[in-house]
Amino acid sequence: xxxxxxxxxxxxxxxxxxxxxxxxxxxxxxxxxxxxxxxxxxxxxxxxxxxxxxxxxxxxxxxxxxxxxxxxxxxxxxxxxxxxxxxxxxxxxxxxxxxxxxxxxxxxxxxxxxxx
Amino acid sequence: xxxxxxxxxxxxxxxxxxxxxxxxxxxxxxxxxxxxxxxxxxxxxxxxxxxxxxxxxxxxxxxxxxxxxxxxxxxxxxxxxxxxxxxxxxxxxxxxxxxxxxxxxxxx
Numbered sequence: 001x002x003x004x005x006x007x008x009x010x011x012x013x014x015x016x017x018x019x020x021x022x023x024x025x026x027x028x029x030x031x032x033x034x035x036x037x038x039x040x041x042x043x044x045x046x047x048x049x050x051x052x053x054x055x056x057x058x059x060x061x062x063x064x065x066x067x068x069x070x071x072x073x074x075x076x077x078x079x080x081x082x083x084x085x086x087x088x089x090x091x092x093x094x095x096x097x098x099x100x101x102x103x104x105x106x107x108x109x110x111x112x113x114x115x116x
Numbered sequence: 117x118x119x120x121x122x123x124x125x126x127x128x129x130x131x132x133x134x135x136x137x138x139x140x141x142x143x144x145x146x147x148x149x150x151x152x153x154x155x156x157x158x159x160x161x162x163x164x165x166x167x168x169x170x171x172x173x174x175x176x177x178x179x180x181x182x183x184x185x186x187x188x189x190x191x192x193x194x195x196x197x198x199x200x201x202x203x204x205x206x207x208x209x210x211x212x213x214x215x216x217x218x219x220x221x222x223x224x
Binding site for chain 2 (some may be wrong): 002044
């Protein structure tokens with residue numbers, strides 16, 4: 001149990017376009033979903049925390065108008081990278097928890113974004 | 117802001133040797149979690165430690181949580197090639213902050 005999927009797994013786009021990434025909890029209801037970004041050979045950097053039905057909480061330095069997060073249901077959160085630029089190229093990973101207690105996070109397989 | 121550092125950044129061992137990675141937080145944690153990420157993969161949860169001084173074992177892996185709840189360690193006994201990957205600690209306060217990670221390479 002506790003499977004999280006992400007779609008797409010890989011996307012290549014032109015500079016200036018917007019890209020939407022979906023994160024779904026397949027067999028449980030996720031109280032909270034998280035979005036991380038990971039550059040090559042680096043750690044995971046938390047971008048935002050998303051709770052169903054409320055506005056996402058963004059980490060310092062993350063532009064909320066550039067990285068739009070929508071958490072429409074207890075099983076789906078989306079991250080839209082608007083007007084993508086080459087420096088946005090990265091590995092984007094979502095995770096989900098079943099509780100709000102800071103317990104184990106279940107990670108999706110990640111989305112590798114390349115902006116040309 | 118809160119920082120979680122890990123040492124070493126990289127460790128290369130011969131198969132059968134032991135391995136330890138250390139994790140230090142700048143702030144007191146409510147719990148600490150450990151994840152393993154294989155090359156090209158996503159982080160996979162290994163364990164969570166909650167109590168001060170807690171020690172947990174999973175087969176060849178031993179996890180410790182410091183008395184002050186600010187540091188932790190992961191020790192692998194007799195490494196195998198399947199242990200290859202990056203090990204991250206993640207400190208929990210009101211959110212999860214990932215450590216810098218330790219990349220383990222195991223030579224057969």
